[in-house]
Amino acid sequence: MRLLTIGIGKKGASISDMLHAKGARVNKVNLFKTYAVCGESSQLGSLKLPADNRFLAWQDDPEAARSILTAIFSKHEFYEAFMIVSHIDDEYGFDLTVKIGEELMSLSDDPVINLLLIPPLDTISDYHELRKRLKIISNSSKFVLLFEEKDGYQEMILNSLNMLSLVGEIDLKKKIAGEVVVDTSDVFNSFMKGLSAIGYAEEPVNRSFLERVSFLRRFAKKEDHAKKTEKMVNIMKKAINDNLSARCDISSAKTALLLFGGDPEDITMDGMFTSLQMIDKVVSGVELRYGDYPVPHSKYLKAMVLFSGMSGLKF
Incomplete structure (x- = not known):
């Protein structure tokens, strides 16, 4: 999934x-087409983005949004959706996010995703203002994906977005497909109006001697299948219970997209189906999509779930 990504304001x-430097690559091509918009030249100067991907814009310039997008579109890059990244408390970022989002919605039919950073919910004093701003942002984009500024949130953004962006991508070198193939349309169909949040977790994989030697793998004990299934379920539980990008009311989610990434030997259909059943119990009647992205010889097993269409936060 190729995302034209516009970061607005300092954060x-x-x-x-970060996505420019460390974003997922397929066939040596970065899946994130990255740009930055700031109100101070010093903020732009600290970035590693190419100079012509950085824009200095004044908050009160009525032509800023259109001028920036005209310059970006002139590059004729391939993308499948727009992603605007900003912080809800940054006045400059908030204002330009709304203007650029509205401009994109009027110029293109491609989805506009707003990755919105918010303070930790337990530090917010004015809930009314937060809800007001969320509503404004929601009206200027198609989907809103929330990330609280908790410890390690930047790494979680990188890991979860890299995993999500790899959906539907084909690496010509690997020539391998997952147990259940998902494509970009599955991602877009999993996003709904309302609030979205991502759960993400990963754990290292410890292999037995028989598993490490490829021609001996068939002699590994049958119990290994059950252990792998259990490991998948436990990692997904961790993603949901301990590592959501924002504390949303997941019981109100309308859709959920479940993904596993890792060595094909570590991913079982039983693990996927058991995880689906677990989510269905937590969110009754949710519309479920699922799949996996194979990474041969990966030392980690990763799990991600996208909940979307949620109606509120859990303060």
Whole structure:
């Protein structure tokens, strides 16, 4: 999934810069087409983005949004959706996010995803203002994906977005497909109006001697299948219970997209189906999609779930 990514304001630009440096690549091509917009030249100067991917814009310039997008579109890059990254408390970022989002919605039919950074919910004093701003942002984009500024949130953004962006991508070198193939349309169909949040977790894989030697793998004990299934379920539980990007009311989710990534030997259909059943119990009647992205010889097993269409936060 190719995302034209525009980071607005100091923190939004920082995330865009991170995706430029460390974003997932397929066939040596970065899946994130990254840009930054700031109101101060010093903020732009600290970025590693190419100079012509950085824009200095004044908050009160009525032509800023259109001028920036005209310059970006002139590059004729291939993308499948737009992603705007900003912080809800940054006045500059908030204002330009709304203007650029509205401009994109009027110029293109491609989805506009707003990755919105918010303070930790237990530090917020004015809930009314937060809800008001969320509503404004929601009206200027198609989907809103929330990340609280908790410890390690930048790494979680990088890991979860890299995993999500790899959906539907074909690496010509690997020539391998997952147990259940998902494509970009599955991702877009999993996003719904309302609030979205991602759960993510990963754990290292410890292999037995028989598993490490490829021609001896068939002699590994049958119990290994059950252990792998259990490991998948436990990692997914961790993603849901301990590592959501934002504390949303997942019981109100309308859709969920479940993904596993890792060595094909570590991913079982039983693990996927058991995880699906677990999510269905937590969110009754949710519309479920699922799949996996194979990474041969990976030393980690990763699990991610996208909940979308949620109606509120859990303060």
